[in-house]
Amino acid sequence: MDYLGRQLRLMQSMQQQRVSAMLVTHMPNIRYLCGFTGSAGVLAVFCGNNRRKPLLAFFTDGRYTIQAKEEVSGARIVIAKQAAMAGATEWLSRAAGQAMGIEADHMTIAQRAALSKAVAGKFRFKELSQVVERLRAIKELEEIHSIQAAVRLASGVFDAVVQDIRPGMPESGIAAEIEYMCRRLGAEGMSFDTLVAAGARSALPHGVASQNPVPANGFVILDFGVILAGYCSDMTRTVHMGRPDKNAVKMYEAVLESQLAGIDSVKPGVETSKVDSAARKILVKAGLGRYFTHSTGHGVGLEIHELPSLRKGSSPAQRKQKRTLGRSSVKSTVPDVLEPGMIITIEPGAYVPGCGGVRIEDMVLVTDTGCEVLTPTRKDLIVI
Amino acid sequence: MDYLGRQLRLMQSMQQQRVSAMLVTHMPNIRYLCGFTGSAGVLAVFCGNNRRKPLLAFFTDGRYTIQAKEEVSGARIVIAKQAAMAGATEWLSRAAGQAMGIEADHMTIAQRAALSKAVAGKFRFKELSQVVERLRAIKELEEIHSIQAAVRLASGVFDAVVQDIRPGMPESGIAAEIEYMCRRLGAEGMSFDTLVAAGARSALPHGVASQNPVPANGFVILDFGVILAGYCSDMTRTVHMGRPDKNAVKMYEAVLESQLAGIDSVKPGVETSKVDSAARKILVKAGLGRYFTHSTGHGVGLEIHELPSLRKGSSPAQRKQKRTLGRSSVKSTVPDVLEPGMIITIEPGAYVPGCGGVRIEDMVLVTDTGCEVLTPTRKDLIVI
Numbered sequence: 126m127d128y129l130g131r132q133l134r135l136m137q138s139m140q141q142q143r144v145s146a147m148l149v150t151h152m153p154n155i156r157y158l159c160g161f162t163g164s165a166g167v168l169a170v171f172c173g174n175n176r177r178k179p180l181l182a183f184f185t186d187g188r189y190t191i192q193a194k195e196e197v198s199g200a201r202i203v204i205a206k207q208a209a210m211a212g213a214t215e216w217l218s219r220a221a222g223q224a225m226g227i228e229a230d231h232m233t234i235a236q237r238a239a240l241s242k243a244v245a246g247k248f249r250f251k252e253l254s255q256v257v258e259r260l261r262a263i264k265e266l267e268e269i270h271s272i273q274a275a276v277r278l279a280s281g282v283f284d285a286v287v288q289d290i291r292p293g294m295p296e297s298g299i300a301a302e303i304e305y306m307c308r309r310l311g312a313e314g315m316s317f318d319t320l321v322a323a324g325a326r327s328a329l330p331h332g333v334a335s336q337n338p339v340p341a342n343g344f345v346i347l348d349f350g351v352i353l354a355g356y357c358s359d360m361t362r363t364v365h366m367g368r369p370d371k372n373a374v375k376m377y378e379a380v381l382e383s384q385l386a387g388i389d390s391v392k393p394g395v396e397t398s399k400v401d402s403a404a405r406k407i408l409v410k411a412g413l414g415r416y417f418t419h420s421t422g423h424g425v426g427l428e429i430h431e432l433p434s435l436r437k438g439s440s441p442a443q444r445k446q447k448r449t450l451g452r453s454s455v456k457s458t459v460p461d462v463l464e465p466g467m468i469i470t471i472e473p474g475a476y477v478p479g480c481g482g483v484r485i486e487d488m489v490l491v492t493d494t495g496c497e498v499l500t501p502t503r504k505d506l507i508v509i
Numbered sequence: 510m511d512y513l514g515r516q517l518r519l520m521q522s523m524q525q526q527r528v529s530a531m532l533v534t535h536m537p538n539i540r541y542l543c544g545f546t547g548s549a550g551v552l553a554v555f556c557g558n559n560r561r562k563p564l565l566a567f568f569t570d571g572r573y574t575i576q577a578k579e580e581v582s583g584a585r586i587v588i589a590k591q592a593a594m595a596g597a598t599e600w601l602s603r604a605a606g607q608a609m610g611i612e613a614d615h616m617t618i619a620q621r622a623a624l625s626k627a628v629a630g631k632f633r634f635k636e637l638s639q640v641v642e643r644l645r646a647i648k649e650l651e652e653i654h655s656i657q658a659a660v661r662l663a664s665g666v667f668d669a670v671v672q673d674i675r676p677g678m679p680e681s682g683i684a685a686e687i688e689y690m691c692r693r694l695g696a697e698g699m700s701f702d703t704l705v706a707a708g709a710r711s712a713l714p715h716g717v718a719s720q721n722p723v724p725a726n727g728f729v730i731l732d733f734g735v736i737l738a739g740y741c742s743d744m745t746r747t748v749h750m751g752r753p754d755k756n757a758v759k760m761y762e763a764v765l766e767s768q769l770a771g772i773d774s775v776k777p778g779v780e781t782s783k784v785d786s787a788a789r790k791i792l793v794k795a796g797l798g799r800y801f802t803h804s805t806g807h808g809v810g811l812e813i814h815e816l817p818s819l820r821k822g823s824s825p826a827q828r829k830q831k832r833t834l835g836r837s838s839v840k841s842t843v844p845d846v847l848e849p850g851m852i853i854t855i856e857p858g859a860y861v862p863g864c865g866g867v868r869i870e871d872m873v874l875v876t877d878t879g880c881e882v883l884t885p886t887r888k889d890l891i892v893i
Contacts, residue, residue: 162717163715164715186802186803187714187802187803188713188714188715188802188803189715190802190862191712191713191862192713192715227618229617229618229619229622230617230618230619231617232617232618233613233614233615233616233617233618234611234613234614234616234617234618234621234636235613235614235636235638237618238613238636252618252619252622254619297692297695297697298693300692301689301692301693304688304689304692305685305688305689305692308681308684308685308688308689309682309685311681311720313681313702313717313718314702318697318698328575329572329575329576330571330572331547331548331572331573331576333546333697334697336695418570418571418572418574419570419571419572478574478575
């Protein structure tokens, strides 16, 4: 992974934000910038005094002495006797009197209060929003390969598990099979709680696998992802137990058409809300608009939900308000236009309470000219 | 679960903190107070106007319409058209002019900024720390039973998996077996990334299972837990591949003696730091003090790390400073004395870099007169 390149791009962003020092506290951002995969630490970044590249120091505790040495790239490692945050702030005292950036989306009010007390007026804080996240939205080639490998692993598991689904199996049993196979194939873990929602439960857009048995007739939504070399995958397929009736087929086909329309709209320069509306209008036309209760997709990378977010567009009035809000203390810098190298999900769904639901989700890479669907799994309705 | 009792105890705490309204935003706290198990929502609590019990409203989005109806107890459900936080704040406008509590340990700076803008001076915010967490530290009987069930499930899986460990197996293969068996026995998931650290990697106190093979000789640390009915378990055992040499046996025995000393010190009224020092002094005496690089334990419940924390005691000077900090805007109310109904881990360890490590961890219930070890698994050194 190109840690130096990332650190240099961060320096550019910091200069745009007019901060010469920054405390990175969100662990996936720390991993992105220096490679540390553990669960505790603070990364201090200094890029003042006309430096050509930033100076970084990573502060963690005694549990991670060996691991930090093995993993951290381009940053000095400090095993803090005191709290990591206090150590990092002290190290940054070379930037005293200047503006210190903090991650407003992740730092809690309590951490901020402790920090203010620790630095006692030596710094001016600047609350930054999504500075590292914006960098992370555009994937490097090596990241794309990692994500492709995760996607392929999960797709293979879907193909194998779907063969074994039988009426009467508990949803959690199917989840167990999926997770076991993913692990055996090398996954470090699942990227979120595996969703298996069968029969009427398929109308739950976020149906974590329960002990309920799969019925003899009805939809089963399978939504899962793996973590491989730190990178997440995310896929959903909906299968049908028993022969689907006309309404079920119609619903499935509408969701599939919606998903394909969403994918069709993906190319560089397109507003993310336009992708949402491309998918949404198909479901509205099919009379299912009010059953599509979530957004069309999201970025995926070191975290399962990353930038960009593919949501409903806001009205001109709301946009004006958003711009006003954007000028508040916390700068909003959400990318709302697709760029090459982004990896997103396209996952429309329709959920009819008491009846059932369908969701189809692929991962899609934004290329220079359009997009490439990364998920190889078939999308015609599988009947079991 | 006794949601009404919890809500009444929260009202008492709110009255002590002199707030008549509170926004609960931390999902495990929301689950504790009203039963909702989904991943998005805000709980608004109002207890002003001389009410005898608090008034609650739970705000979530369209993904959770059905689930909220099925799960939420003692709170009105509102499927918010706008953001849940904005809806909750508006609903609480009956408390305008009064103090509104927010969860400073969980609310981010960015959320706080958006909230301030939304309420535009109608409220005085009061940053609260660990108000619901303090209630959660003392388990109800039903919670104790849930945790016992989770502990027993995991212990059974340990007994089964330990039989199958062979040199050459990848750590991640062992983790896969553990997780699969847990799932098949009904676990909703693992309570944290399964740690399997073999050979020299056992010197990593937080060694997430890697692709590395288990060596023919050396320690293997297995640290894992399940989630059952929402409640977590946590256990660690260290086994030895091949015949252990004298030093390995000595190290194992020292850690075991330390763990037993820790357990021996657990009873109501004891300061949590005293439990840490009871365990720590055995390892110091054995010359392993500097290799025990973490704290002795933590509370367990809906989350894997809860109150209380069993850490090194602070010096009188530090304590004074802590008290001063405690009077800052964020009130510190960490319980540092054991009480009946607390469930904690006791998990000392020793980690010699380049060589190997040992950790032994049980879950322990604080009873009226002492404690009860919940983990039934044997603790003599298992040689494979």
